[in-house]
Amino acid sequence: MDRNDELFERAQRSIPGGVNSPVRAFRSVGGSPRFMQKASGPFMWDVTGKKYIDYILSWGPMILGHGNPEVLRAVHEACDRGLTFGTATEPEILIAEEIRKLVPSIETVRLASSGTEAGMSAIRLACGFTGRSKVIKFEGCYHGHSDRLLVKAGSGMLTFGHPSSAGIPAGVTADTIVLEYNNPQQLEDTFRSCGSEIACVIVEAVGGNMNMVKGSPEFIHAIRDLCTRYGAVMIVDEVMTGFRVALGGAQSVYGVKPDLTMLGKVVGGGMPVSAFGGRRDIMNMVAPLGPVYQAGTLSGNPVAVAAGLATLRLVQAPGFYDRLTSISRRLTEGLTEAARSEGVPFCADYCGGMFGLYFLPKVPTRFSEVTRADTAAFGRWFHHMLDAGCYFAPSTYEAGFVSIAHTDKEISHTIEAAREAFAALKAGQ
Ligand SMILES: Cc1ncc(COP(=O)(O)O)c(C=O)c1O
Numbered sequence: 001m002d003r004n005d006e007l008f009e010r011a012q013r014s015i016p017g018g019v020n021s022p023v024r025a026f027r028s029v030g031g032s033p034r035f036m037q038k039a040s041g042p043f044m045w046d047v048t049g050k051k052y053i054d055y056i057l058s059w060g061p062m063i064l065g066h067g068n069p070e071v072l073r074a075v076h077e078a079c080d081r082g083l084t085f086g087t088a089t090e091p092e093i094l095i096a097e098e099i100r101k102l103v104p105s106i107e108t109v110r111l112a113s114s115g116t117e118a119g120m121s122a123i124r125l126a127c128g129f130t131g132r133s134k135v136i137k138f139e140g141c142y143h144g145h146s147d148r149l150l151v152k153a154g155s156g157m158l159t160f161g162h163p164s165s166a167g168i169p170a171g172v173t174a175d176t177i178v179l180e181y182n183n184p185q186q187l188e189d190t191f192r193s194c195g196s197e198i199a200c201v202i203v204e205a206v207g208g209n210m211n212m213v214k215g216s217p218e219f220i221h222a223i224r225d226l227c228t229r230y231g232a233v234m235i236v237d238e239v240m241t242g243f244r245v246a247l248g249g250a251q252s253v254y255g256v257k258p259d260l261t262m263l264g265k266v267v268g269g270g271m272p273v274s275a276f277g278g279r280r281d282i283m284n285m286v287a288p289l290g291p292v293y294q295a296g297t298l299s300g301n302p303v304a305v306a307a308g309l310a311t312l313r314l315v316q317a318p319g320f321y322d323r324l325t326s327i328s329r330r331l332t333e334g335l336t337e338a339a340r341s342e343g344v345p346f347c348a349d350y351c352g353g354m355f356g357l358y359f360l361p362k363v364p365t366r367f368s369e370v371t372r373a374d375t376a377a378f379g380r381w382f383h384h385m386l387d388a389g390c391y392f393a394p395s396t397y398e399a400g401f402v403s404i405a406h407t408d409k410e411i412s413h414t415i416e417a418a419r420e421a422f423a424a425l426k427a428g429q
């Protein structure tokens, strides 16, 4: 028993499953989750002192790598001025201005503390604005754990085989319609049958919670066109993709202008910040301007905003996303080649600083294809990689992330380790 095992046993006595978020448990791959003690750049160290190259990056936020000195300085300075005031502050204006500049579909923006809150608030707002109650989401997309959206959701929900949560009264999800991702025809048919009742369509334009599945341009533009035609609100959930797949998020990649956008993860630079924003006429419905209530004791927290603001400034460095994308490309091409040379059915894809690894013969385009992945092979590969000091998400239903701090050296090490892991798989180990 090493110190990770000891801590895991102890944690389970006081914390359900020993973790404060289910995706941290190693349930689908087996073994004890690693208890991390520190991180720097592209690395994390567990409590035994073992060093890992981090491809989870706190599930997306750490795009600059861990411990960026400018972000840390901003946080320390903000701490010295006060941890929270529960009042309006100037940095909230600065981050709102920065968000509006980088994501031009956002005319005004409200800050919250988690992606879950952003999603819950955005659909409440869409319903309040339209006076309608039906919400369309897509199978395998995860928008946080608010009740109305926790139906056929991705990420941990899929990993643990319960795509819809217990404890949510049927009435609460009665107006949530779940459709197939990348199926514009089904969406159009649904609008044709009940378009006047649909308040909003919420989508991850690049899905990152059923492994990584890119929306087809045809699908994303069909959502835009149908929402416009039927007076529904198009919500793009950019909690994962915002400032991650491109400076302007997935909406800039697809050239689509949503009515509302959700942000999280990178926008807080490792601290709890999320946001929802968009068309001014819709946002004007939010309290105190309008009748849609939304609030938060720690919303716009000055320390969290300082981390987010420093991060948003740093990602605007010239060439940042070209470099980030080339890191993802090198990694995914190297892994694919290593698998091919060892004869293991595997493929990979990437979008900006986000990637998907699939134990499948071809890149999936929808949830039903993702479920065909060889999860047993993935579990063995995952543990080989972990032993070799490469920390990937412990599930075939999660996307992976790189940071600007990942260098060729880490990528080469990872590809070499993967080659050995694929060879071991082939040898039946
Ligand atoms: C696309 C997407 N939306 C919403 C959320 C919820 O965010 P949070 O975990 O901050 O509540 C997540 C991740 O958790 C996400 O990946």
Ligand SMILES: NCC(=O)CCC(=O)O
Binding pocket: 021, 022, 023, 024, 059, 155, 156, 208, 209, 398, 399
């Ligand atoms: N895909 C998983 C997440 O992005 C969220 C992490 C968490 O819920 O802890």
